[in-house]
Amino acid sequence: MFNITTPNRMKRFFALIICLLMSACFITTNGHAELNLFNGKKIVALDPGHGGHDKGAQGADGTYEKTITLNLSRMIAAELENKYRPVLTRTGDYRLDIPDRTAVANHLEADLFVSIHIGGSFLHKASGITVYYFKEMLSPDMTFKSATSKTYNSDNERTTWDNIQKRHIKRSRALAKSMQTQINNRIKYMETRIEGAPLVVLSGADTPAILIEIGYISNPGEEKKLCDTRILSEFAKVISKAIDNFLSQKN
Ligand SMILES: [Zn+2]
Incomplete structure (x- = not known):
């Protein structure tokens, strides 16, 4: 009293x-x-690739990958925010080290980690969408190199052994498969592939994690599509729908 x-x-x-x-x-x-x-909402960590002086791949019209990844991540977050709590690892044009990206997801104990990238290749014809899940290398001497011969070497392409993602590989693969199916059903002008790779940005995620490369910025036709807000919004809708489907399933 x-x-x-x-x-x-x-x-x-x-x-x-x-x-x-x-x-x-x-x-x-x-x-x-x-x-x-x-708020009781599940947390979705969205990771816009690159940023700052790390521009990522660049298109013939001067479009930077880092710009599209941030725009698309913001759109996906907007689609998700009614039902989930989306968190962007990068909210502006600045560089973020790879461990800091997964640290955001791990600190919040995110239910999902989705890294957003755009492909780049010496081959202008290279096209389509690739959904990656983490897969270990067979030899420590091997260095991951995409079959599409990328023109840049980001931190994503280095290997790591001591990783925490191993325990989530099964669900990450299921998420990647679900994402592939969902995109293939809705986006008819780009083929969607699925691939396991030792991507270091996924290796440190202590939650189901995938990396999506949406089209090729080095392909002039796809660069135009990626700069079209309506098309980017379509990608955002289909990706958020796949995330929702995955998180709505019972484990
Ligand atoms: Zn990238």
């Missing part, structure tokens, strides 16, 4: 209550517990 005529005591009492509430929040701060306390 406190005396309402002694303001200092009141202040101390309210300070104590606030501290207790903060402590309660802190105890539950490890990921879901904290966030579910507030």
Whole structure:
């Protein structure tokens, strides 16, 4: 009990209550517990590839991969936000190290990690969408190289052995398969493939994780499509639908 005529005591009492509430929040701060306390929504970590001086692949018209990945990630987040809590690992045009990308997802105990990229190749005809899930290399001397002979070497293409993604590979592959089916059903002008690869950005994700390469910016026709807001919005809708399908399934 406190005396309402002694303001200092009141202040101390309210300070104590606030501290207790903060402590309660802190105890539950490890990921879901904290966030579910507030909204109960599943967390989807969206990772716009590249950023800052790391421009990624570049199209003939001067379009940078880093720009499209951020635009598309924002659109996917907008599609998801009614039902989920989308979190972007990168929210502006700056470089983010690979471990920092998965750290965002791991810190929040995200339910899903989706890295967004655009393909680039010496071959202007290279086209289509590839959905990657993590797969270990057979030899430590091997370096991952896409069958499409990319023109750039991002951190994504280095290998790692000590990784946490191994425990999620089965669900990541299922997510990749579901994403492939969903996109193939809806997007008729690009073929969607699925591939396992030792992508380091996926290796550190402690949750089901995929990397999607949406089209080839080095292909003039696909560069035009990627710069078309309506088409990008179509991609955002189909990707978010696949994410929703996956997260709506019971484990
Ligand atoms: Zn990329």
